[in-house]
Amino acid sequence: MNFCQKSAGLKIFFRNHYLLVILLFLTFLKGAVWATAVPLFQAPDEQTHYASVQYYAEPENYQPKSNDFPIGKTSLFDIKTQNLSPELRNYLEKTEFGRIRFNPGDITKFSPGSLWGTEEKKVQENQLPRFVESYPAWFTSYSPIYYKICGFLENIFASRSIIDRVFIERLFSVLLTTLTILFAYFIFREINFSKTEAVLAAGIVSFQPMFTFIGASINVDVPLFFGFSVFLFGAMRMLNRKNILTSSVFLLLGASIAILSKPPGYFLIPAAILTGIFFVAQKREKLFSLSRKQKIFSLSMIVLFFAVALDFLWKTMGKYSFALKPLSFYWKYFLFQMEPAYLLTKSRYYWGSFGWLDTPIDARYIYFIWFLLILSLIGIIKIIAKRRDDFAPVLYFSLIVSSFGLMIHFINSSQIPVSNVRDLSGAINIQGRYFFPVIIAKMALIIFGLSALFPFISRKKIIFALFVGMVALNLVGLFDYLIPRFYL
Amino acid sequence: MKLDFPKNSVAYLVILLVFLPVFWFLFQILPDNGINFWNMVERLSQWKPAFLKGWRFVALFVFFLTLLGLFIFASRKELDE
Numbered sequence: 001m002n003f004c005q006k007s008a009g010l011k012i013f014f015r016n017h018y019l020l021v022i023l024l025f026l027t028f029l030k031g032a033v034w035a036t037a038v039p040l041f042q043a044p045d046e047q048t049h050y051a052s053v054q055y056y057a058e059p060e061n062y063q064p065k066s067n068d069f070p071i072g073k074t075s076l077f078d079i080k081t082q083n084l085s086p087e088l089r090n091y092l093e094k095t096e097f098g099r100i101r102f103n104p105g106d107i108t109k110f111s112p113g114s115l116w117g118t119e120e121k122k123v124q125e126n127q128l129p130r131f132v133e134s135y136p137a138w139f140t141s142y143s144p145i146y147y148k149i150c151g152f153l154e155n156i157f158a159s160r161s162i163i164d165r166v167f168i169e170r171l172f173s174v175l176l177t178t179l180t181i182l183f184a185y186f187i188f189r190e191i192n193f194s195k196t197e198a199v200l201a202a203g204i205v206s207f208q209p210m211f212t213f214i215g216a217s218i219n220v221d222v223p224l225f226f227g228f229s230v231f232l233f234g235a236m237r238m239l240n241r242k243n244i245l246t247s248s249v250f251l252l253l254g255a256s257i258a259i260l261s262k263p264p265g266y267f268l269i270p271a272a273i274l275t276g277i278f279f280v281a282q283k284r285e286k287l288f289s290l291s292r293k294q295k296i297f298s299l300s301m302i303v304l305f306f307a308v309a310l311d312f313l314w315k316t317m318g319k320y321s322f323a324l325k326p327l328s329f330y331w332k333y334f335l336f337q338m339e340p341a342y343l344l345t346k347s348r349y350y351w352g353s354f355g356w357l358d359t360p361i362d363a364r365y366i367y368f369i370w371f372l373l374i375l376s377l378i379g380i381i382k383i384i385a386k387r388r389d390d391f392a393p394v395l396y397f398s399l400i401v402s403s404f405g406l407m408i409h410f411i412n413s414s415q416i417p418v419s420n421v422r423d424l425s426g427a428i429n430i431q432g433r434y435f436f437p438v439i440i441a442k443m444a445l446i447i448f449g450l451s452a453l454f455p456f457i458s459r460k461k462i463i464f465a466l467f468v469g470m471v472a473l474n475l476v477g478l479f480d481y482l483i484p485r486f487y488l
Numbered sequence: 489m490k491l492d493f494p495k496n497s498v499a500y501l502v503i504l505l506v507f508l509p510v511f512w513f514l515f516q517i518l519p520d521n522g523i524n525f526w527n528m529v530e531r532l533s534q535w536k537p538a539f540l541k542g543w544r545f546v547a548l549f550v551f552f553l554t555l556l557g558l559f560i561f562a563s564r565k566e567l568d569e
Contacts (some may be wrong), residue, residue: 016564018563019563022555022559022562023559025555026552026555026559029548029551029552029554030556032548032552033548033549033552036532036536036540036548037532040535040536043534069499095535107533108534110530110531110534111534112533116534116536117534118532120535123535129494160538161537161538163535163536163537163538164537164539167536167537167540168537184532190555196566196567201561203563235540239562250535254495264497266541339516367502382505414493454547460567464563464564467563468502468506468560471506471556471560472505472508472509475506475509475510476509478509478511479510479513480509480512480513480516483513483532484513484516487528487531487532488516488517488521488523488528
């Protein structure tokens with residue numbers, strides 16, 4: 001293929017997919033804007049994740065000055081107890097991280113009449129060591145892959161200030177989020193959305209304010225979201241009679257990325273089994289029509305997948321205790337979770353609660369969202385009860401979303417003492433970002449549900465309205481909450 | 489790439505709705521509370537990467553909002569067809 005043919009092909013691609021190209025560019029740009037607006041380390045646990053990045057960026061022959069950092073007293077809420085590099089500690093002190101975090105009334109002291117305050121100038125000079133001076137280093141116990149990639153960027157830009165480096169690593173998260181949105185588009189195409197509908201539906205996911213906020217920070221959750229999106233794409237292809245080999249590859253690739261990112265990725269093992277059940281139940285004739293080579297390849301991939309997954313599971317699960325509690329405890333837990341005030345707090349964590357979850361959006365936005373969610377739930381029940389054409393993907397997504405939610409609640413409840421269901425001090429808590437791995441399935445369900453409930457309104461209009469609403473909510477989050485919180 | 493704007497007035501209402509938070513934000517930083525647009529930009533520019541200082545910072549925001557407006561127009565146009 002010569003250059004002219006290539007450029008003509010590219011032209012045709014852009015003409016046919018220009019909305020998708022703009023959406024992806026917009027997703028990246030939006031991420032960059034949010035990464036800029038959120039002060040460094042004012043996103044949940046970001047300094048912990050960055051400390052892990054710096055640890056994995058250490059050269060192989062790195063020797064700390066000492067090995068006497070007192071372990072066992074680390075508190076997530078007191079940076080004095082955390083083993084951070086001198087550079088990171090200095091930045092957190094200079095920007096008064098401890099005072100500003102959790103205190104929406106407090107903002108940075110701005111230097112009048114100067115773009116570069118004297119303290120900032122010192123930080124930009126980049127004088128302090130960027131690796132911990134005394135071991136043991138403080139880093140998270142998750143898989144190191146994400147941190148190692150960020151650590152690679154950290155070393156490439158070693159001569160630049162910590163501000164530049166953190167921002168560049170945030171942009172890596174934004175890139176992963178953009179890829180997640182690309183796969184969201186593919187998934188919506190697989191469930192028979194037109195090109196424009198799929199772009200706008202992917203846009204609904206992209207502009208979800210809390211998803212944007214987390215997707216623009218250094219956080220190991222970001223590759224987890226990406227892994228889930230790749231998995232769901234593979235699952236949808238498989239259920240759509242597409243080439244079983246490539247579908248399996250996407251399925252396995254997505255599951256591997258998710259499992260190698262964070263423990264909730266293990267959810268994709270039962271999800272893979274569920275996909276298999278759907279496949280067999282739905283397309284039995286297709287399974288038997290595979291060639292011998294295809295059958296052998298698929299079977300060996302499945303065996304390999306389960307071997308790797310079980311191996312990881314065996315090694316990881318030993319660290320945690322998931323003993324069942326008395327049934328009465330789960331009933332009390334359920335009642336506590338359903339209390340309106342707590343329900344509101346959790347919903348805000350999901351839709352928009354910025355900084356260290358200390359800046360929630362107004363309750364009225366949440367009440368409106370609840371109204372839409374109830375309507376879409378009625379629509380979903382209608383689809384499942386009447387077994388309409390879109391019954392299969394709706395049932396599949398419903399099972400994925402609800403079982404993933406149950407898993408998060410089970411992990412959370414296992415960390416709460418039986419004696420007091422309200423004691424969340426040792427629990428992961430029900431934070432919105434924990435549910436984002438299944439956000440694409442959830443948004444698809446909302447669209448399906450509303451379309452089923454209002455058959456006299458075309459689906460494309462419903463999607464467009466939801467997209468506009470989500471963009472508006474995103475801008476509300478950015479301009480009416482996030483920027484006033486940290487700068488006004 | 490088709491950029492002829494839709495004739496449907498809904499598109500323009502949508503744009504207005506979407507950008508209401510931006511207008512509201514601009515009202516918030518009117519000079520009466522001591523913060524005007526430019527010292528607002530200075531505040532936002534502090535503790536930022538060296539390559540995003542000053543006008544580049546404003547350009548990023550403006551470019552994002554412009555592209556967002558264009559995207560909404562273009563997708564609305566596609567849906568009309």
